[in-house]
Amino acid sequence: MPPNAADVGEFELIDRIRARTALARADVHLGIGDDAALLAVPPGERLAASTDTLVAGVHFPLDTAAADLGWKALAVNLSDLAAMGATPAWALLALTLPQADARFVAAFADGFAALAREYKLALVGGDTTQGPLTITLTVLGFVPDGAALTRAGARAGDLVFVTGTLGDAAAGLHCRDRAAADAERLLAAPTGLREALIARLNRPLPRVAQGLVLRGRASACIDVSDGLVADLGHLCEASGVGAEIDVDALPASPALLHLFDAEARRAFQLGGGDDYELCFTAPAAAAPVLLGDLARSGCGATCIGRIVAGSGVRVHDARGVPIAPPRRGFEHFA
Amino acid sequence: MPPNAADVGEFELIDRIRARTALARADVHLGIGDDAALLAVPPGERLAASTDTLVAGVHFPLDTAAADLGWKALAVNLSDLAAMGATPAWALLALTLPQADARFVAAFADGFAALAREYKLALVGGDTTQGPLTITLTVLGFVPDGAALTRAGARAGDLVFVTGTLGDAAAGLHCRDRAAADAERLLAAPTGLREALIARLNRPLPRVAQGLVLRGRASACIDVSDGLVADLGHLCEASGVGAEIDVDALPASPALLHLFDAEARRAFQLGGGDDYELCFTAPAAAAPVLLGDLARSGCGATCIGRIVAGSGVRVHDARGVPIAPPRRGFEHFA
Numbered sequence A, B: 001m002p003p004n005a006a007d008v009g010e011f012e013l014i015d016r017i018r019a020r021t022a023l024a025r026a027d028v029h030l031g032i033g034d035d036a037a038l039l040a041v042p043p044g045e046r047l048a049a050s051t052d053t054l055v056a057g058v059h060f061p062l063d064t065a066a067a068d069l070g071w072k073a074l075a076v077n078l079s080d081l082a083a084m085g086a087t088p089a090w091a092l093l094a095l096t097l098p099q100a101d102a103r104f105v106a107a108f109a110d111g112f113a114a115l116a117r118e119y120k121l122a123l124v125g126g127d128t129t130q131g132p133l134t135i136t137l138t139v140l141g142f143v144p145d146g147a148a149l150t151r152a153g154a155r156a157g158d159l160v161f162v163t164g165t166l167g168d169a170a171a172g173l174h175c176r177d178r179a180a181a182d183a184e185r186l187l188a189a190p191t192g193l194r195e196a197l198i199a200r201l202n203r204p205l206p207r208v209a210q211g212l213v214l215r216g217r218a219s220a221c222i223d224v225s226d227g228l229v230a231d232l233g234h235l236c237e238a239s240g241v242g243a244e245i246d247v248d249a250l251p252a253s254p255a256l257l258h259l260f261d262a263e264a265r266r267a268f269q270l271g272g273g274d275d276y277e278l279c280f281t282a283p284a285a286a287a288p289v290l291l292g293d294l295a296r297s298g299c300g301a302t303c304i305g306r307i308v309a310g311s312g313v314r315v316h317d318a319r320g321v322p323i324a325p326p327r328r329g330f331e332h333f334a
Helices: A005-021 A066-084 A102-118 A168-175 A183-187 A193-202 A208-214 A228-239 A254-259 A262-271 A284-296 B005-021 B066-084 B102-118 B168-175 B183-187 B193-202 B208-214 B228-239 B254-259 B262-271 B284-296
Strands: A028-030 A037-039 A045-055 A087-097 A122-130 A134-144 A159-163 A220-223 A242-246 A278-282 A301-308 A312-316 B028-030 B037-039 B045-055 B087-097 B122-130 B134-144 B159-163 B220-223 B242-246 B278-282 B301-308 B312-316
Touching (some): A037 A087, A037 A122, A045 B134, A066 A087, A066 A102, A066 A193, A087 A208, A087 B045, A122 B045, A134 B045, A168 A193, A168 A254, A168 A262, A208 A278, A220 A228, A228 A242, A228 A262, A254 A262, A284 A301, B037 B122, B045 B066, B066 B102, B066 B208, B066 B220, B087 B208, B168 B254, B220 B228, B228 B262, B278 B301, B284 B301
Parallel strands (some): B087 B122, B242 B312
Antiparallel strands (some): A037 B045, A045 A134, A159 A301, A242 A301, B045 B134
């Protein structure tokens, strides 16, 4: 029997995604199309596994382009592997769509594939279902036994670093808000500045190469997805330490510096989510060589504070004046 | 900094699920609580990976009990591993909820844990998000290199079998429908019959042990999730063969036989989804010993037809009269 009409939608969706994301890997013994994928983990490597969901209207604006969603869903998950120092290998995609929209699926698959190609990542499983737009991705990667970065190794005296720049994605989200008090001012800004921030929101770059550089050298690591203070707080809790950070040391992009004053920048940098930079700790003695290696990997890092005994994250400015913890930029179950 | 109030919901949910599903496995080097889990796949084994989504109102009635959902989300995914002949090991859960409902989460986790314990399966990753109720589970298991069952090995002349009984879940869904034309008749039926069918809908039993028995002996295998004719059709397509099945040979439970006439039974058995039995093919010579071993594993199987050259699934009755293919019981993107 040919599949019923009702089937065609689902199987076409999977086939379209497969066609646009096909990537041959010798370690994929069986990919999409059977009841499960069959995969070979290299000897001596541990499997690193993580899952993340993006819900329309909660994790991204409803009018986000499908290609950006495909990219971002993968980037957000690869960022978790990066924070472990793992090498990405495979992904399984669960895509829930209001209707079988071939154009949406094609664009989504193109965005996903553009990032997957950079990491030779193969899509090995999928499920498409009907319902409110929701994307859940599970990513699988490898890390040599004993080499993974975790949140739990920071010690008092370690320095705190962050890769790249902070606050751009939250500022980009603000730039998309036509109801914002300063919307007119932002729309009148020189060409390219708003766009640069919005691109950081829609097409984040997971710091996979930097995670590999940090293996065996950072004492603890986490990716900044919910906001610097919140995520560094998780790292501190897992390590049983506290942290002090200098808000004036936080790395900012030229676009952020140009478009926003110090107060707005601080809110975006301390509390804004969706940066997907790595926040890590390391002994001061290791810093010079480590920072050089990170810069050579394509994304440098900046020292933003230090680990102290105790608990919690305290923020101060360059003169040592305490700064109140920010409102979170991103809220689940608010 | 302690997590903001907005954080607490998410982290409490994960903790509650973890507390109720905690299971120590030596191959889990790092479980829930960091950016990714770290897992050890045994030497010589391939990783089997599958993902499936359940959307409220699409894959289950909106008033399904949370504990049943926890069980069913896992069962549906374990059924995919069973169809590959894989041994379940780990799962990652992405749970999207309209609000942080502690009672729902506790019941969901209890249902999930009840089935997870049977297979010593560990929950190693999770993401809880806010949005319309959607459950995506990714399951990971092992199968020795070269031993996996696939959909692709059926040959003309092989017999077609199915484990357990067919049609109960679709009949159970019908029994829950108070607007059905025969609702009064069904409600007046002897105690336990309706309940038995509804239990098959809400608490399906994945045929994991039977998948292990079939390894190296079945020529092809698939689980019956979308309906027998549709799923056997997928197996035939992957194998490049056709199938002929005898509708009067389809195994039926006592409850199904008691409550429904032949016409209704046929519709449930041929087109109804959610059975999660295994449909497999094997050479006739292997059947007697194989059927004995399956019965000893706790769930026997029944011969329902044979594989033929060509394509598609043809259905006939015991007298050889052709039966029209059924309407599918379950439709995505209808």
